[in-house]
Amino acid sequence: MAAIETFVAAAESATLTRATLTAVFPEADGFDIDSAFHQLVLGGVTAPAPLPERRAIDLVGPYLTESGEDTSGYPVDDLRADRVDGGWMVFAPVAPGEIAIGRAIFYVADDGVLERSSSSVAPSQYLPEFRRRFRNRNRSLL
Known part of the structure; x- marks a missing residue:
């Protein structure tokens, strides 16, 4: 439940990352993360991954x-x-x-x-x- 709340908050503040997405929809479970993340990018709710x-x-x-x-x-x-x-x-x-x-x-x-x-x-x-x-x-x- 916390991962979903984090996902929604990140989307609302346009700071959603791929890691936030995969915390809710794990790639191991067969979700098409690339397509989903692309849709979120087009929606303008993502941020670049943190710079190392x-x-x-x-x-x-x-x-x-x-x-x-x-x-x-x-x-x-x-x-x-x-x-x-x-x-x-x-x-x-x-x-x-x-x-x-x-x-x-x-x-x-x-x-x-x-x-x-x-x-x-x-x-x-x-x-x-x-x-x-x-x-x-x-x-x-x-």
Whole structure:
């Protein structure tokens, strides 16, 4: 019953994924998941599958090194990703006891779009618009 409620909520918010569909209609039971998911895509209620954490980090690293920015105080090899609604927040952590003001923070959406912010903007302020832009981009593709 919980899987059905999750399915309906995801469809209503246009964030339904293939995994949500198969939680209700298992492929092992003979359901034609490809056709069903295609119909849901056409209905505009799906979202891209979550981007793997490693892929989010792999998008930020080259962006930094190819941009020509000074990364001496921002170790690209130490990038960390924290999951947020619709994607990942990617950053280089600071050393214990260190405070970093204006340090780069990157948001990578599940559709692979990379956005740059900074530690001067609280995630609670940045994330609502990040999610809105992600949903708008993906609705317009359907």
